[in-house]
Amino acid sequence: MKRNMKQAKSGRMLPSFLALLLGSGLAFNAQANTSTLKVCAASDEMPYSNKQQEGFENQLAKILADTMDRELEFVWSDKAAIFLVTEKLLKNQCDVVMGVDKGDPRVATSDPYYKSGYAFIYPADKGLDIKNWQSPALKDMSKFAIVPGSPSEVMLREIDKYEGNFNYTMSLIGFKSRRNQYVRYAPDLLVSEVVSGKADIAHIWAPEAARYVKSASVPLKMVVSEEIAPTRDGEGVRQQFEQSIAVRSDDQELLKEINTALHKADPKIKAVLKDEGIPLL
The missing domain is CATH 3.40.190.10 (Periplasmic binding protein-like II)
Known part of the structure; x- marks a missing residue:
């Protein structure tokens, strides 16, 4: 931290005992x-x-x-x-x-x-086999519980599901405007949407979802996404992060x-x- 030089240059000296x-x-x-x-x-x-x-x-x-x-x-x-x-x-x-x-x-x-990643969360008893964003079962789904601005949103756009999911995403926060303010999408809410069947699937940061997946009233499956999800532009989207x-x-x-x-x-x-x-x- 830089010292305040104004007092040092004023010519006024502290008594030596006070300085000590x-x-x-x-x-x-x-x-x-x-x-x-x-x-x-x-x-x-x-x-x-x-x-x-x-x-x-x-x-x-x-x-x-x-x-x-x-x-x-x-x-x-x-x-x-x-x-x-x-x-x-x-x-x-x-x-x-x-x-x-x-x-x-x-x-x-x-x-x-630790290192973890974003994960797909869906009912364990549906017979689904979802491993990544290219999984065919995603094509038949219409409601995805995600957090806007996350890698999940980028990939939702990539598979052409973003526009059809927009109103549902906004309903999760009561259609509040996110302009110039931070609105949190609570992970327990997103997981509960899957439990209730209101959402077909969730894709969120696994560390914030794990507790609620573990305590859910119905069995849920959580599958961590691949480290880099491929995109049409070839750049890919990172989905795993070290903390x-x-x-x-x-x-x-x-x-x-x-x-x-x-x-x-x-x-x-x-x-x-x-x-x-x-x-x-």
Whole structure:
């Protein structure tokens, strides 16, 4: 952090004893900070996180802090988790953000602690065999539960199902306008649409769907999409992602400490993810 040079150039000098006291205070604060891990988290965005600490990312944060021998402090945000980096981490209100894509250019990211993907979710008793976006059974379907702006939407356009699905997609959020605002498509709702038969199939990020697939009142099948879905333009669409922990780009010492802790705690981390039902790649 750059110092404020205006006071240093004003010609006014602090008494030496006061400077020593301030220096001691700064050293104390720095030491106190290294004993606490401040994790920015959404206060109500399950299955990732909530203030009751019932999300799987809350559990992973506890494992991380414990492995680092630090006291865990959650810094809560009432906004969606997509705003945690810009409105919390980069404003120095916390030390880390859980669950960001590896290589996110806004931050420095840890070694990935798991990899998963978007997945097709459909009733297990329908005799369907859906493995990818080229599966013939998709041609006979008309209602797809997806999140707009995701790889699912891109692929829905690719198989010429987007326009016919548009009104259904908007009905999932009560036809609210998404202009200039973020509207979350809750994963429990999307899974419940499949359970009730209102949707023929869902295609969403598996880690946020797994808990609800596991607890569904009817058996559901979850099939992870291929890493790169082929498209007509030849570019393809990535559907599998490695998840990391974000720190500020200049916080390299903390990043090293986190990487060491992640490798040490890997069995515990994987146990939480498997218990959640998240398909790991």
